[in-house]
Amino acid sequence: MSIRTRFTIWRPLATAATAALLATFLTPAAAQAAPRESQPVYSYENAVREAVWVDTGLDGDSDGKTDRVAVDIVRPREPAQQGRKVPVIMDASPYYSCCGRGNESQLKTYDANGNVVQMPLFYDNYFVPRGYAFVGVDLAGTNRSDGCVDVGGRSDIQSAKAVVDWLNGRATAYTTRSGTTRSKATWTNGKTGMIGKSWDGTIANGVAATGVKGLKTIVPISAISTWYDYYFSKGAPLYDSGPDWLSDYVDSPDARAKCAAVQQKLVDQAPRTGDWTPLWTERDYVKDASKVKASVFLIHGMQDLNVRMQHVGPWWDALARNGVERKVWLSQTGHVDPFDFRRATWVDTLHRWFDHELLGYDNGIDREPMADIERHPDQWVTSKSWPPRGTATTTLRPAEGTQEGVGTLGLAKGTGTETFTDNPALSETDWAAQIDTSTPDKAGFATGPLTKDLRLSGSSKVTVTATPTTSTAHLSAVLVDLGPDTIRDYGASGEGISTLTDRTCWGVSTTGDSACFKETQAKTAAVDYTVVSRGWADLGNHANPGKGVPLTPGKAYTITLDLGATDHVVPAGHRLALIVAGTDKDLIDPPSTTPTLKIDLSRTSARVPLVGGASAFAYATEGAATAVPEATPLEGVTAPRTVQRVPGGAE
Structure with missing residues (x-):
């Protein structure tokens, strides 16, 4: 096994005496200059x-x-x-x-x-x-x-x-x-x-x-x-x-x-x-x-x-x-x-x-x-800051499509309904792969191909109004970038890395504690879509996020799902999609029943943190909406304040 050492110049470990000797060769200005980097001058072996x-x-x-x-x-x-x-x-x-x-x-x-x-x-x-x-x-x-x-x-x-x-x-x-x-x-x-x-x-x-x-x-x-x-x-x-x-x-x-x-x-x-x-x-x-x-x-x-x-x-x-x-x-x-x-x-x-x-x-x-x-x-x-200044929550609304398959996603208020049946055997990647095909297990909505890059930066929320057929129901909401890309293969063993055999060294080794570790490299995958963010909820928690209750079949309920923070650019030529479905296989557990849910699109929306807000979305979709709503302050992850330390100072 070949061993490669990270440090091409490793200074001899110095004692107090050698450190003092070194100081005598420095100019007074250099000796008194404030240090900018700690140096490996102490013995690790000792x-x-x-x-x-x-x-x-x-x-x-x-x-x-x-x-x-x-x-x-x-x-x-x-x-x-x-x-x-x-x-x-x-x-x-x-x-x-x-x-x-x-x-x-x-x-x-x-x-x-x-x-x-x-x-x-x-x-x-x-x-x-x-x-x-x-x-x-x-x-x-x-x-x-x-x-x-x-x-x-x-x-x-x-x-x-x-x-x-x-x-x-x-x-x-x-x-x-x-x-x-x-x-x-x-x-x-x-x-x-x-x-x-x-x-x-x-x-x-x-x-x-x-x-x-x-x-x-x-x-x-x-x-x-x-x-x-x-x-x-x-x-x-x-x-x-x-x-x-x-x-x-x-x-x-x-x-x-x-x-x-x-x-x-x-x-x-x-x-x-x-x-x-x-x-x-x-x-x-x-x-x-x-x-x-x-x-x-x-x-x-x-x-x-x-x-x-x-x-x-x-x-x-x-x-x-x-x-x-x-x-x-x-x-x-x-x-x-x-x-x-x-x-x-x-x-x-x-x-x-x-x-x-x-x-x-x-x-x-x-x-x-x-x-x-x-x-x-x-x-x-x-x-410079995160999320970048100019990021604002933009409300995107799903609507029925004009053709079989995917619905639309835009700024105008949605109309119509979509229906799906929970299928615990399917996951977010299964849904995304079939986004342009009508399937009974999901409701999908997408923009047209973007003409400009669109950057999401922060946390999203998806509000869904759904009518279940049973007393229990789980919901998933997923934002997807539809378009080819090469990404880290986070779903494979290693979660985006491959471990190699060569080692690099980061510090001093002893007989019982080596500072040399196996190198890694990115494990990549070519994909046709990228899941950008996802979130989940039990519809029974519609009235109280911390307390679930049985549902009344045939009654409409509204709940908001919190999606994870992200920072992702949907490039020009790609589409941004929203998928609403039931159990997300391997990410949440299924409910005790198998519900069919009807989604009221007029009362369903996604609040997405976009750099440039609604105007950026309208620009990237060539002004598809008839009007651009005023951007609301970013929710979830907010644009940071001026950084200042507070006085006085989580496998």
């Missing part, structure tokens, strides 16, 4: 590796003792010897022993003294030589921690928050799991940045929403912002299991023996009806966005069908309303880490972000465009 157990103040496993969470630390030895303190990069995860982290599913490994040998991912290898400590936290109930996993609840969040408190001198830690010898974090200045993908990034969101002091930035990758939206969409179940399954999946053997009561609570308070309960309120971080003091660098795949884009819009919008400093990357991938779809740029950008946020270096990253968006595989564009 780094301090230690473990502490932080008291969370909770007794989740009801054993009469407060739970302690295990914290594995890798930090440079030299700064403490020089009397200097370092900032912390932290990944709090339930996956360090059960499932692994990253594309290669790495686990923590330990030496005979119980100190970490391999820390998953590249963060410690890369950042410890640059003057950061890396901290890997086992969530309560996992690996070497006490307590119980409660899937995004108080125990999960307190597991990580308590560590931030300890790093800032506000909590107690011990040198062993059950001992009495205390350990103080005298080596850190308390400035902490949290990072992680999926559940790990979700914990970062949740801790930031507590407003804990000392947390300066978070980097949530493919992360949840409210757990209800992970399991349900307005009552429509997204998975055939609840949080109790996920908790059991990551529980340590100790937790499985002690946490039956917590498991039962996760069953009882997360009913499969999709009703909103206090359990979901506790796990809704969006409602507490006003407490966020940390900056946020958010990364998400626009085709992530695990943690779906519904988690991006409300969270981003709430952060914007509260003036939180933020940055975003939106890829064409599914549930994939940026290390595996844009590696070199990602490491460089993350390095500069942490240098700016944790070391205070003026490297200009805060003055760069807010958003990076993958427009085609490995082809990225930037946006």
Whole structure:
């Protein structure tokens, strides 16, 4: 296997003496100039590796003792010897022993003294030589921690928050799991940045929403912002299991023996009806966005069908309303880490972000465009703000077509009806492939071929008025770009990437912890259509998004579906389509009956965030509407305010 090294120039690791010698060769101006980038001047091989157990103040496993969470630390030895303190990069995860982290599913490994040998991912290898400590936290109930996993609840969040408190001198830690010898974090200045993908990034969101002091930035990758939206969409179940399954999946053997009561609570308070309960309120971080003091660098795949884009819009919008400093990357991938779809740029950008946020270096990253968006595989564009200014919600209305097959989609009010029967064997891609053919399982509507590019940027809402034939019904709404393209194959294994055999190295390796990882490349597919955004609902939740009721057959109901945020350009020559149907196979579960639904098109519409608003739509469709309605303020994801940091500072 060939090994390729990323760094063509790797500076010798310097001791304090060599650093001082280097300074003597600098001019006075150069020696005093403010640094713009941290350098790998500390020894990784000689780094301090230690473990502490932080008291969370909770007794989740009801054993009469407060739970302690295990914290594995890798930090440079030299700064403490020089009397200097370092900032912390932290990944709090339930996956360090059960499932692994990253594309290669790495686990923590330990030496005979119980100190970490391999820390998953590249963060410690890369950042410890640059003057950061890396901290890997086992969530309560996992690996070497006490307590119980409660899937995004108080125990999960307190597991990580308590560590931030300890790093800032506000909590107690011990040198062993059950001992009495205390350990103080005298080596850190308390400035902490949290990072992680999926559940790990979700914990970062949740801790930031507590407003804990000392947390300066978070980097949530493919992360949840409210757990209800992970399991349900307005009552429509997204998975055939609840949080109790996920908790059991990551529980340590100790937790499985002690946490039956917590498991039962996760069953009882997360009913499969999709009703909103206090359990979901506790796990809704969006409602507490006003407490966020940390900056946020958010990364998400626009085709992530695990943690779906519904988690991006409300969270981003709430952060914007509260003036939180933020940055975003939106890829064409599914549930994939940026290390595996844009590696070199990602490491460089993350390095500069942490240098700016944790070391205070003026490297200009805060003055760069807010958003990076993958427009085609490995082809990225930037946006000064996101969504871009000039974006406005435009109401598009479906209407019956003049010929068999697809209806029309435009600015004029729709007329007529469409009828379809739920078919749980079909999915959004099946519907899109048959958009121009009348089929009994969907209602489809499309513009004519566009004469100009049309950009969607933000979150859409689709309001549907439907009359069911049965007492239960689920709805799906899908926006589709109809036209040929080459996209990342997010539906295949790898969710848009292929893993290669060659490795590249990102930091310093030791015998037990390699900094070299398998390279990847884009896995692409040629398509005739691209699903841009989708959303779902249980029609029984028409009156209350958090409470479902039986339907009366033959009665019309109106409900609004929240579609995931996106940023997509429908190019000239393509068509924009709206599909309304029932069960979206593999994305929501079917209802208990098989309803036929009649859609009232005069009371059905899509509110779509278009750059340029209704005028841009009319221009792209050659003024097909007789009049251009006034654009309404953008809903869902809004145009951001001027960026300012709040005073004082979530597989």
